[in-house]
Amino acid sequence: MPKAAFPNKILPYLLLAPQVLVTLVFFYWPASQALYQSVLKEDAFGLKTEFVGLSNFSAILSNPNYLSSLQTTLIFSVSTALLAMAPALLLATAAEKVVRGKGFYRTLMIWPYAVAPAVAGLLWLFMFNPTMGTFAYMLRAYGVAWDPLLKGDQAMLLVVVAAAWKQISYNFLFFVAALQSIPRSLVEAAAIDGAGSTKRFWTIVFPLIAPTSFFLLVVNTVYAFFDTFGIIDAVTAGGPARATETLVYKVYIDGFVNLDLGGSAAQSVILMAIVIALTAIQFRYVERKVHYA
Amino acid sequence: MAAIELSEVRKVYAGGVEAVKGVSLTIPDGAFCVLVGPSGCGKSTLLRMVAGLESISGGTVRIGGRVVNDLEPASRDIAMVFQNYALYPHMTVRQNLEYGLKNRRTPKEEIARRVEEAARILEIGQYLDRRPGQLSGGQRQRVAMGRAIVREPAAFLFDEPLSNLDAKLRVTMRAEIRRLQRRLKTTSLYVTHDQLEAMTLADQLVVLNAGRIEQAGSPMAIYEKPASLFVATFIGSPAMNLVPLDGPGASPLATLAGPGKAKQTLGIRPEHMRLLEGGAGVRADEIVLDLSVSGVEVVGAESYVTGRLANSGPEIAVRVPGYSHLEPGASVKAAAPLGAFHRFDAESGRRLELA
Incomplete structure (x- = not known):
């Protein structure tokens, strides 16, 4: 590759500097702090610090609370990812059929993505709050014993729905783009080949958007793992009885509420390993993405 | 079936x-x-x-x-x-x-x-x-x-x-x-x-x-x-040459006008004409057109010589076997058999048949 000719030797480094600085300050520094803290034990007032090796990790991994939080996270993430993707795909296929006002319809669909997680959480909290929520009132009117403040499974359902709702717009955008990239003649050829619309969808359209679906599955799982703190904090604060305490939320509770900084740091290191693994998988598959041409 | x-x-x-x-x-x-x-x-x-x-x-x-x-x-x-x-x-x-x-x-x-x-x-x-x-x-x-x-x-x-x-x-x-x-x-x-x-x-x-x-x-x-x-110019390549009878350079063709008073356009395909070079004679059923060469397209087996009719008239392409050495600016004569001409109503574009 020919080298781009910069007349000044320092200029290229100066141009790179802001990005490198941001990455250093906001990623490498906190990450290295977490790594450092994860091998230390500190008292709640920060007066005494002692090196403890990997004992924070062994403590976490043998703690039943941590393992149940891991299970909660898995259930939460998988349900959120699926619930965020299925309706998005349905809406995207519907958007293809809109004749008038396509742009308007799509714009409307994108709005929820602009809502901050905590606000989205509050929105759902208000709708389904057992004492003042409109929908909670309606549910009870229909004989559903609705009380997410006491019932763990209902609390989980509520945070899953709130977290998924916010993500539907994002997935919708990707699905719309994926659907648009399928040549119309393929679908027409299938119609001439005697496939009804349902069959066309499952045998032609769905396989062709599979790379996008896989990409979204990873992105949504990562989102549910790491970016749902605001929603969980606003809706359930991890309760009732840790029923919605995901790994990320537990890092916060243990570190900033229970002031076990070493344990919390060790948890975040484990999370870091998970996110690195997920990202690696994603890149591997995105690169291998079948090129249909 | x-x-x-x-x-x-x-x-x-x-x-x-x-x-x-x-x-x-x-x-x-x-x-x-x-x-x-x-x-x-x-x-x-x-x-x-x-x-x-x-x-x-x-x-x-x-x-x-x-x-x-x-x-x-x-x-x-x-x-x-x-x-x-x-x-x-x-x-x-x-x-x-x-x-x-x-x-x-x-x-x-x-x-x-x-x-x-x-x-x-x-x-x-x-x-x-x-x-x-x-x-x-x-x-x-x-x-x-x-x-x-x-x-x-x-x-x-x-x-x-x-x-x-x-x-x-x-x-x-x-x-x-x-x-x-x-x-x-x-x-x-x-x-x-x-x-x-x-x-x-x-x-x-x-x-x-x-x-x-x-x-x-x-x-x-x-x-x-x-x-x-439309069909005359769409089918066939290069396209059929067209000469509006009331346009410049059309006077030698006036005798070809079909019956009726309508404005007419004559058409002839490049392959039906030949250049009069090297003392080739004109047959009785041919009409001679004066062209000033504006371009030569050599396809390989044949060449197409394009020239303006009587200096200011429409461009006419003539098919020439082999390689044509004509230079732009040269004056040539092209012979066109009378029977090869097509007549069209210039306004409606429809073909006119001679009785």
Whole structure:
């Protein structure tokens, strides 16, 4: 590759500097702090610090609370990812059929993505709050014993729905783009080949958007793992009885509420390993993405 | 096996644009009909209406005597070859061929037999387990045709199937499509903008312009007797030379005017004229035109000399065998046989016959 000719030797480094600085300050520094803290034990007032090796990790991994939080996270993430993707795909296929006002319809669909997680959480909290929520009132009117403040499974359902709702717009955008990239003649050829619309969808359209679906599955799982703190904090604060305490939320509770900084740091290191693994998988598959041409 | 009959077929789009303005056409059973016209003339729309991919705003389409206006594409017993081939990229060639048959619940042995036969005819046997992405353009084209053949439909519809191929391959595939159609004797409707493709493939050639049929008939009939100025200039390459009789330089041709007072335009094809070089004589049935050479196009086996008629008149192209050494600016004389001229009404563009 020919080298781009910069007349000044320092200029290229100066141009790179802001990005490198941001990455250093906001990623490498906190990450290295977490790594450092994860091998230390500190008292709640920060007066005494002692090196403890990997004992924070062994403590976490043998703690039943941590393992149940891991299970909660898995259930939460998988349900959120699926619930965020299925309706998005349905809406995207519907958007293809809109004749008038396509742009308007799509714009409307994108709005929820602009809502901050905590606000989205509050929105759902208000709708389904057992004492003042409109929908909670309606549910009870229909004989559903609705009380997410006491019932763990209902609390989980509520945070899953709130977290998924916010993500539907994002997935919708990707699905719309994926659907648009399928040549119309393929679908027409299938119609001439005697496939009804349902069959066309499952045998032609769905396989062709599979790379996008896989990409979204990873992105949504990562989102549910790491970016749902605001929603969980606003809706359930991890309760009732840790029923919605995901790994990320537990890092916060243990570190900033229970002031076990070493344990919390060790948890975040484990999370870091998970996110690195997920990202690696994603890149591997995105690169291998079948090129249909 | 079926005839395709269109009667007064119209297409009006939601915005009020009329793309097809009443087309009536009968394609006899087993014939190869080519729709040709410039882009935007409605030829693809017409084809898609026959296929059922586009709704019909007016008139009727019959395939094998059955009105298909309200039938789904799948129920029309047609197969279509698309411009971009439209092969299913995630399926192997074999699966591509089988797809339509499986959807119709054809028995397994029958599917195997038809795929085998199509693969043999098109010589794609060794690619059956590959995906379309691993094939070259020509191979994909064959698979696309294979997908049409295995269905054994009443009619084949082709939507500019060769336009994505390079020039050389286009010529081979053109011959192959022709041979295949002769062999299978399946009624075919073929859309193209390439007049050469249209001329070489068609039993029945239909020239479309602005949503209407300009002329329909056998390729040679259209070539020899174009019904309008549009057809005259569209069919044949290089295009027919036109000389408006009231324009500059037309005076030597005035005697050729047909009966009637209407303004007339004369037309003559480049290959019907010859240059008077090296003392070649003029025959009695020829008329001599003075040209000032403006350009020479050497094709190889022949050259086309273009010159302005009487310095200020229209440009006239003359076919010359071999390599022409004429330089721009030179003056030459061209002889044109009187019988080779076509006469058109300059206003309506229609052909005028001499009594």
